[in-house]
Amino acid sequence: MRTIYSIAALNVRVLCSDRSALFWxxxxxxxxxxxxxxxxxxxxxxxxxxxxxxxxxxNMDEGGRGEELLEAIVQSDEIxxxxxxxxxxxxxxxxxxxxxxxxxALVIPRDYSEKLSAQDPVELTxxxxxxxxxxxxxxxxxxxxxxxxxAEELAERAIVDAHESVRGTPPPAKExxxxxxxRAFVSEELERPSMTVAVERLGRSARSEMPDMGFxxxxxxxALMFILLNGLxxxxxxxxxxxxxxxARLLTAPVRRSEIVIxxxxxxFVVGTLQLWFLIGFGALAFxxxxxxxxxxxxxxxxxxxxxxxxxxxxxxxxxRSSRRAETLSLVLSLTMCALGGLWWPLxxxxxxxxxxxxxxxxxxxxxxxxxxxxxxxxxxxxxxxVLVLLGFAVVFSAAAVAAFRYE
Amino acid sequence: xxxxxxxxxxxxxKRYGELVAVDAVSFEVxxxxxxxxxxxxxxxxxxxxxxxxxxxxxxxGSASISGIDVxxxxxxxxxxxxxxxxxxxxxxxxxxxxxLMFWGRMYGLRDRTLARRVDELLDVVQLSDRASNRIDTxxxxxxxxxxxxxxxxxxxxxxxxxxxxxxxxxSTRRSILxxxxxxxxxxxxxxxxxxxxxxxxFLCDRVGIVDKGKMIAVGTRDELTESIGATGVIEVRxxxxxxxxxxWLASLPEISQAARSDDGLTLNVVRGANLLPTVVDxxxxxxxxxxxxxxxxxxxxSVFLHLTGKRLDEENDENNRRD
Ligand SMILES: Nc1ncnc2c1ncn2[C@@H]1O[C@H](COP(=O)(O)OP(=O)(O)OP(=O)(O)O)[C@@H](O)[C@H]1O
Ligand SMILES: [Mg+2]
Numbered sequence: 001m002r003t004i005y006s007i008a009a010l011n012v013r014v015l016c017s018d019r020s021a022l023f024w025x026x027x028x029x030x031x032x033x034x035x036x037x038x039x040x041x042x043x044x045x046x047x048x049x050x051x052x053x054x055x056x057x058x059n060m061d062e063g064g065r066g067e068e069l070l071e072a073i074v075q076s077d078e079i080x081x082x083x084x085x086x087x088x089x090x091x092x093x094x095x096x097x098x099x100x101x102x103x104x105a106l107v108i109p110r111d112y113s114e115k116l117s118a119q120d121p122v123e124l125t126x127x128x129x130x131x132x133x134x135x136x137x138x139x140x141x142x143x144x145x146x147x148x149x150x151a152e153e154l155a156e157r158a159i160v161d162a163h164e165s166v167r168g169t170p171p172p173a174k175e176x177x178x179x180x181x182x183r184a185f186v187s188e189e190l191e192r193p194s195m196t197v198a199v200e201r202l203g204r205s206a207r208s209e210m211p212d213m214g215f216x217x218x219x220x221x222x223a224l225m226f227i228l229l230n231g232l233x234x235x236x237x238x239x240x241x242x243x244x245x246x247x248a249r250l251l252t253a254p255v256r257r258s259e260i261v262i263x264x265x266x267x268x269f270v271v272g273t274l275q276l277w278f279l280i281g282f283g284a285l286a287f288x289x290x291x292x293x294x295x296x297x298x299x300x301x302x303x304x305x306x307x308x309x310x311x312x313x314x315x316x317x318x319x320x321r322s323s324r325r326a327e328t329l330s331l332v333l334s335l336t337m338c339a340l341g342g343l344w345w346p347l348x349x350x351x352x353x354x355x356x357x358x359x360x361x362x363x364x365x366x367x368x369x370x371x372x373x374x375x376x377x378x379x380x381x382x383x384x385x386x387v388l389v390l391l392g393f394a395v396v397f398s399a400a401a402v403a404a405f406r407y408e
Numbered sequence: 409x410x411x412x413x414x415x416x417x418x419x420x421x422k423r424y425g426e427l428v429a430v431d432a433v434s435f436e437v438x439x440x441x442x443x444x445x446x447x448x449x450x451x452x453x454x455x456x457x458x459x460x461x462x463x464x465x466x467x468x469g470s471a472s473i474s475g476i477d478v479x480x481x482x483x484x485x486x487x488x489x490x491x492x493x494x495x496x497x498x499x500x501x502x503x504x505x506x507x508l509m510f511w512g513r514m515y516g517l518r519d520r521t522l523a524r525r526v527d528e529l530l531d532v533v534q535l536s537d538r539a540s541n542r543i544d545t546x547x548x549x550x551x552x553x554x555x556x557x558x559x560x561x562x563x564x565x566x567x568x569x570x571x572x573x574x575x576x577x578x579s580t581r582r583s584i585l586x587x588x589x590x591x592x593x594x595x596x597x598x599x600x601x602x603x604x605x606x607x608x609x610f611l612c613d614r615v616g617i618v619d620k621g622k623m624i625a626v627g628t629r630d631e632l633t634e635s636i637g638a639t640g641v642i643e644v645r646x647x648x649x650x651x652x653x654x655x656w657l658a659s660l661p662e663i664s665q666a667a668r669s670d671d672g673l674t675l676n677v678v679r680g681a682n683l684l685p686t687v688v689d690x691x692x693x694x695x696x697x698x699x700x701x702x703x704x705x706x707x708x709x710s711v712f713l714h715l716t717g718k719r720l721d722e723e724n725d726e727n728n729r730r731d
Contacts, residue, residue, distance in 0.1 A: 002513075003513070003514065006510065006513040006514065007514075010499070010502075010510050013502060013506065014499055014501055014502060017501035017502060017542075018501065244495070244496075244497060244498075244499075244500065245493055245495040245497040246497045246498065246499060248458075248463050248493070248497065249491065249493055249497035249511075249558075250514065251461075251462060251463045252461040252462060252463060252486060252489070252491035252493075253486060253511070253514035253515055254483050254484075254486040254487040254514075254515065254516065255486075255514055256483070407463070408463070
């Protein structure tokens with residue numbers, strides 16, 4: 001145990017004697033996290049004024065009720081109306097949406113007022129572009145207004161209809177006045193409803209300030225990337241040890257071969273773990289990153305990933321004949337795994353086949369696990385499948401490294 | 409009961425595929441001896457040391473250190489030996505002290521004992537003042553000295569030195585040879601490989617001559633030189649030698665071997681005190697331009713010449729050219 005510790009400590013010491021290595025381990029990841037974080041941030045904004053959405057409207061109504069509807073929509077204070085004029089405004093509005101120039105449009109038909117007066121069902125048309133968020137909000141607002149208008153309408157009509165069906169005659173002026181009053185009452189009451197739902201935000205996103213989505217992705221992604229990149233690059237130190245014959249010299253001392261191999265895996269694991277927690281700490285303090293509810297879960301996911309990287313690093317070091325080759329192989333492998341594993345762009349936006357490939361390599365699983373813990377709010381059990389797969393990678397890589405380990 | 413030899417090697421064989429790097433080598437080294445393995449490049453010296461120091465396992469045969477088998481009980485065997493590899497096997501970016509501290513730990517030294525031993529050895533190799541400098545700032549000779557110190561920290565019974573003077577200047581070389589002699593007088597047994605016969609003659613109590621994986625002769629310097637039956641050696645430095653004249657000289661009954669070197673000719677003389685005029689006559693008459701002629705007593709070079717028909721340095725040169 002002491003021997004393993006001594007060999008591991010020596011290697012860390014050798015690593016630290018190389019200033020540029022420390023730069024790559026600690027400074028570069030932060031720089032990349034920063035740049036990628038800025039790139040992925042929402043951008044702009046900053047002021048807290050409520051967001052207003054635009055709704056394109058083609059009002060073809062020949063009566064006045066259409067205007068009333070639009071008035072009510074504007075008063076809801078969330079929506080700006082963009083009116084389409086000219087002949088055939090309905091066709092014009094359709095084209096605007098179809099071509100992607102606007103995201104949502106409301107078409108009020110010619111017979112809107114007429115049908116309302118005749119108490120016939122009326123159909124409004126809502127065009128939407130499915131790629132935009134905007135229509136969801138505008139449609140909700142329109143439906144809210146319509147529901148309110150329906151309720152008012154219903155209140156008035158209830159009195160009139162009830163009179164007719166009970167007495168068999170149209171209601172006199174006095175009754176109609178009453179109906180108007182009830183309508184006004186309903187309209188007013190709906191403005192300040194007696195029953196509301198109070199929404200209270202709980203859980204971690206309520207506790208911390210809303211994190212910046214850019215860093216929320218770039219911090220774990222760049223941490224995983226540099227742990228992989230730096231970790232694999234450490235493979236060349238094993239080649240150097242063989243070339244300089246220090247590894248063979250170790251064999252002449254009373255040291256077991258297993259101790260040498262374990263020490264080589266162990267110190268890479270330690271360096272990767274230190275790097276991980278440095279980047280986690282820095283991300284939390286400097287970029288306000290929310291790393292999820294459970295430090296333990298984060299430690300287990302990170303540990304499994306770092307172990308896989310350490311095993312692969314020793315494997316590459318054992319298979320490479322020169323430091324140059326080890327470094328080239330490490331660079332190619334780690335950059336490929338970053339791209340395929342969703343560290344540079346989310347796997348969710350890639351084709352199915354791409355996502356499948358991403359799950360043949362540790363990075364894909366590690367990124368998944370990070371997202372589960374950080375964004376989806378899962379606990380450790382939610383990231384367990386990924387942890388098991390990562391541990392599997394660690395075992396396979398380490399076993400291969402032990403088998404391939406050479407001293408000369 | 410006879411005294412157990414500290415190193416015992418029996419019928420050691422190491423094959424690398426077709427190549428037989430070590431071919432049925434046997435020898436013993438007694439406690440307190442300096443034993444030399446003398447041979448040209450590629451003779452198999454490092455391979456023998458590698459097997460003895462448990463880096464490589466033998467194809468067949470056995471080797472033991474103080475009666476401990478290097479294959480079956482390698483961990484114990486390794487704690488008894490100190491190994492100074494042919495290469496500077498040190499961590500170049502760490503200081504001399506850090507290196508020695510590390511190698512000491514590998515032999516189980518800790519804390520105070522470790523620090524004391526490191527100081528002692530820095531003193532022995534006269535590098536105390538450079539202890540905290542990085543190895544890669546050292547000269548070749550300084551690196552060699554730290555390389556040796558790293559093999560001595562745990563006070564081994566026996567020290568293996570594999571060509572420790574390669575590539576360093578004569579004065580440093582001399583100081584390393586003196587150091588080895590001094591350590592030996594303090595009781596250390598030494599196994600020393602070299603392809604410089606002067607080193608073997610200066611240092612070693614007994615020498616094993618190795619060529620192409622085979623141990624072709626073992627003994628003290630005197631035993632070896634007597635064994636070849638030569639009474640003298642004629643060394644000629646000359647230009648314009650050709651094979652015909654060398655062959656003619658070799659065919660003389662008084663001459664047992666004749667071999668060319670870069671700048672002349674070496675003749676092992678079996679008998680006949682008045683051979684010199686004959687040789688000089690023959691050389692001048694065939695147009696050879698003689699610069700100098702030396703008559704000496706036989707040395708290890710003569711032994712190597714006798715056994716292989718080649719000069720040791722000629723072998724080395726050939727191999728060096730091949731490298
Ligand atoms: N690992 C190896 N694989 C294949 N061949 C090897 C290996 N190690 C040594 N050899 C071969 O074994 C032979 C003996 O090599 P060795 O290094 O023991 O010679 P040496 O006497 O130490 O030479 P030198 O004076 O150059 O150090 C050489 O032909 C060498 O090429
Ligand atoms: Mg050698």
